[in-house]
Amino acid sequence: MACVVGCSIENGTLPKMNWREVNTFNQIKHPDLPVFHFSLACNHCEEAPCMHNCPALAYTRDEKTGAIIHHAEACIGCKLCTWACPYDAPKFNEATGVIEKCTFCIDRIDIGQKPACADACPIGALDFGLENIPDSDIIVPGFVNRSIRPSIRIVPLRENSTSPEIWNLDATDTTVEEAINMSPKPVSKVQLSKEWVLVVFTLATACLVGWLGANVIDGIPIKLQWFLPIGLITMLLSSVHLGKKLRAWRSILNIRRSWLSREIVSFVGFLGLGSLYLALDIAVLGYIALVSGILTLISMDMLYRLLERKEKRIHSALTILTGIMVFIYLTQYVVLFGFILSLKLALYISRKEIYIKQKQFRHLIISIVRISPLIIALIMWFSNHETTRWFILIILLFGELIDRSEFYHEAEVVTPKKGLSELMEKYTQ
DSSP: HHHHHHHHHHHTOOOGSSSSSESSSSOOOOTSSSOOOEEEOOOOOTHHHHHHHHHTOOOOTTTTTTEEEEEEEOOOOHHHHEEEOEEEEEEEETTTTEEEEEOTTHHHTTOOOOOHHHOOOSSSSSOOOOOOOOOOOOOTTTTTOOSSOOOOOOOOOTTOSSSSSOOOOTOOOHHHHHHHHHSSSOOOOOOHHHHHHHHHHHHHHHHHHHHHHHHHHHOOOOHHHHHHHHHHHHHHTTTTTEEEGGGGGGTTTTTTTHHHHHHHHHHHHHHHHHHHHHHHHHHHHHHHHHHHHHHHHHHHHHHGGBBSOOOOOOTOHHHHHHHHHHHHHHHHHHHHHHHHHHHHHHHHHHHHHHHHHHHOTTTTHHHHHHHHHHHOOOOOHHTGGGGEEEEHHHHHHHHHHHHHHHHTOOOOOOOOHHHHHHHHHHHHH
């Protein structure tokens, strides 16, 4: 941990905010498991996902060293970069409300010194220099490789050495499987308890787009005094999770590359043009507003492609599907409504099938509660009873709330700890 200490002293960070971490395969030091470590901070990737996805343009590249530099004064604290980076380099500081990360010690490099981590390493496991790095050098077990060309070269074990050996004559009689169960499990960065505002924002936006679309296409009533306040409230809710709320305007600066910037710009256009359409009754404004709303939902769904899921399938809680469902329901297209409900039910069940095959029966009751509204809505819909229309809508939105909550709860962020944890599971199979 000398590299961690060296980095902390150089940058004045606290233990919980260390920019450099030692990620180890064998955290509990079990004698029957291999021992190797990845000392990682920011790898200053050539295709840096933190810089590409940052909506506020708070990242730049140092021309001399190629280092990715974060500018705290421009950061809005949206934490999107912590989702995008597979090396867990950006750290969100709850006290300051902005991101921190490794600076590559460019001030030390300018005066001919090594970065503090490499300088502090007593055994030469870390070093610094300039050389070409072929992709094959970073394809090693346990190291996350997402084709973003990190500026790091990992030297493999010496020839004739497959793994370090540890002799522990006092070791307890513990199996490898037991050791894995005792090992700390990585904690997901995406937690429903912290993302509930995004659940409300995305679900409400999908409903508004479907509602306005039904008005534009089929004349379904919608009033400005309902549309505008709901839109403004959801927009304000979306800013709650920002560390620097007064800088929220910066979220539109990277529309060229960030899906979050595209989402915000599209949503503002949808809300503004939609309100003008409802106030002035100009049809062309309604169609443009609807296009902006559809782009908003597409941007939302594309944004969350940063997250990793066990199921590699279309998710039943995609906002574009919810928007289409609300639109079809309000316009009373019977056959299409039956189709969209059946599609969402099939997508939901197929997603749960993966967890069942892996013998993960968690939240089974919640899943049953989520499926029930879809089945009830299908039955009641085809009964074609006028008094059931609003009841169907209520139970549908209740089911969508559950599904959207699961969307966040089941999502994970790629991190070194998660990669090593998955490697350990494979090691015992």
